[in-house]
Amino acid sequence: MSTCAVAATAAATCVRLKRTPSRGNSSKVIAAVSGTLQPLNLGHRSRNAPCRIAARGSRRAKLGCGPFPPRPEPPLTFEPPITPAPKRAILSPKRADLWLADPDAVSPEREERLLRLLTPEETARWERFAVPSPKRQHLVARALLRLTLSRYADVAPERWRFAANEHGRPRLDGPEAALGLHFNLTHTDGLVALAVAAQSEIGVDVEDLGRRADMDRLAPAVFAPEEAAAFAACPAEVRRDTFFALWTLKEAYVKARGRGIAMGLKTFAFRLDGPSPVATFGPSCADDPARWRFWRLRPTPRHTLALATSAEVAEVRAHWTTFEDAP
Numbered sequence: 340m341s342t343c344a345v346a347a348t349a350a351a352t353c354v355r356l357k358r359t360p361s362r363g364n365s366s367k368v369i370a371a372v373s374g375t376l377q378p379l380n381l382g383h384r385s386r387n388a389p390c391r392i393a394a395r396g397s398r399r400a401k402l403g404c405g406p407f408p409p410r411p412e413p414p415l416t417f418e419p420p421i422t423p424a425p426k427r428a429i430l431s432p433k434r435a436d437l438w439l440a441d442p443d444a445v446s447p448e449r450e451e452r453l454l455r456l457l458t459p460e461e462t463a464r465w466e467r468f469a470v471p472s473p474k475r476q477h478l479v480a481r482a483l484l485r486l487t488l489s490r491y492a493d494v495a496p497e498r499w500r501f502a503a504n505e506h507g508r509p510r511l512d513g514p515e516a517a518l519g520l521h522f523n524l525t526h527t528d529g530l531v532a533l534a535v536a537a538q539s540e541i542g543v544d545v546e547d548l549g550r551r552a553d554m555d556r557l558a559p560a561v562f563a564p565e566e567a568a569a570f571a572a573c574p575a576e577v578r579r580d581t582f583f584a585l586w587t588l589k590e591a592y593v594k595a596r597g598r599g600i601a602m603g604l605k606t607f608a609f610r611l612d613g614p615s616p617v618a619t620f621g622p623s624c625a626d627d628p629a630r631w632r633f634w635r636l637r638p639t640p641r642h643t644l645a646l647a648t649s650a651e652v653a654e655v656r657a658h659w660t661t662f663e664d665a666p
C-alpha cells in the first residue's frame with residue numbers, strides 16, 4: 340500500500356520550516372511541534388523557547404571546510420503554529436515523517452502508563468537495563484513507536500507486532516505488515532527519534548554532540564579516505580559538527596539498508612558541500628546514489644540527526660511528541 344491514513348491525536352501545534360520572513364513565535368510549540376524539512380536545512384529549535392532562526396552564514400556554512408568549501412546559506416525561519424497536527428493525514432511515497440521525543444521529559448507517572456503498552460518481552464528487556472538513561476530511552480522508543488504507528492492506522496498501540504531481519508532491523512510482523520508502514524528508530528541521551536515512510540528504505544541516526552568521542556582515532560577507522568581527509572582539514576571549531584554529520588549520515592544509510600555497520604562504513608563516502616549531502620558508493624557497496632536522498636536536522640542544540648530516504652521522498656515532516664495523548 341503506497342499511502343497510509345494518519346490518525347494523529349497528539350496535543351500538538353504545528354510550525355512550518357520555510358524560507359520566508361518570521362511572523363513571531365508562540366509558547367504553544369512546547370507540547371508538540373511539527374515542521375517540514377528541506378534537505379540539509381539545519382533548523383535549530385528548542386521546545387521550551389522561541390524557535391531560533393538559523394542565520395545566513397551560520398553553522399551549516401561552517402561545515403564547508405577543507406575540501407568542503409563554504410557556501411552562502413539561504414535564510415531559514417520557523418513560522419509560528421499555523422495548523423494543529425492533523426488527526427488524519429496521508430503518508431505518500433513522496434513524504435517521510437520524523438517523530439521526536441525527549442525521554443528525560445517523561446514523568447514517572449507517564450512512564451507507568453507507557454509501560455502498559457509494552458509486550459511482556461519488551462517489559463522484560465526494559466527491566467534488565469541497569470542504567471536509568473538507556474532504560475528510559477528503551478521505554479520511550481517502544482512507546483513512541485507503538486503510539487505513532489497507531490496514528491497511521493486504526494490499530495491499538497499494544498497490538499503492533501514486530502520481527503527483525505538477520506541484522507536485527509525491526510519491521511512490522513503479523514497482519515499489520517501488509518499496511519506498508521516502514522520505520523526506523525534511533526536513540527541517545529535526551530532524544531528518541533522515529534522515522535516513518537511508505538518505503539522500506541528509511542534509516543535515521545541521532546548523536547549527542549556533547550558525548551565524549553576520540554574523533555582523531557575514530558575518523559580513519561570509520562570514514563572513507565576522502566571523508567577522513569575532509570575531516571582532517573577542518574578547522575578546530577567545526578571538527579565536532581563535521582565528525583558527527585558524517586557519522587550520523589553513514590549510520591542512517593547502513594540502517595536504511597537494514598544491514599547495520601557490518602556492511603562496512605568505509606565502502607561509501609559523503610560530501611557535505613552541496614545543497615544536500617551526496618553519497619558515493621564503492622564497488623563493494625553495490626548501490627546507486629541516485630536511489631537516495633539524505634537529510635540533516637538539528638532537532639535540539641545538543642543533537643544532530645541524519646535521515647536516509649529513497650530519492651522519491653521530497654519532503655520530511657518533523658513532530659515533537661510529549662505523550663500527553665497516551666492512553
Ligand SMILES: CC(C)(COP(=O)(O)OP(=O)(O)OC[C@H]1O[C@@H](n2cnc3c(N)ncnc32)[C@H](O)[C@@H]1OP(=O)(O)O)[C@@H](O)C(=O)NCCC(=O)NCCS
Nearest residue numbers: 480505506507508509524525526544594597598599600601
Ligand atoms: C543498527 C546499528 C547501526 C545501530 O547503531 P546505534 O547508533 O548504536 O543505535 P541507534 O540508536 O541509532 O539505533 C538503534 C535502533 O536501530 C534499530 N536497528 C537495529 N538493528 C538495525 C539494523 N540492522 N538496521 C536498521 N536498524 C536497526 C533498532 O530499532 C534499534 O533500537 P532498539 O534496539 O531500541 O530496538 C548497529 O547496532 C548495528 O550495526 N547493528 C547490526 C548488528 C548485526 O548485524 N547484528 C547481527 C545479529 S542480530
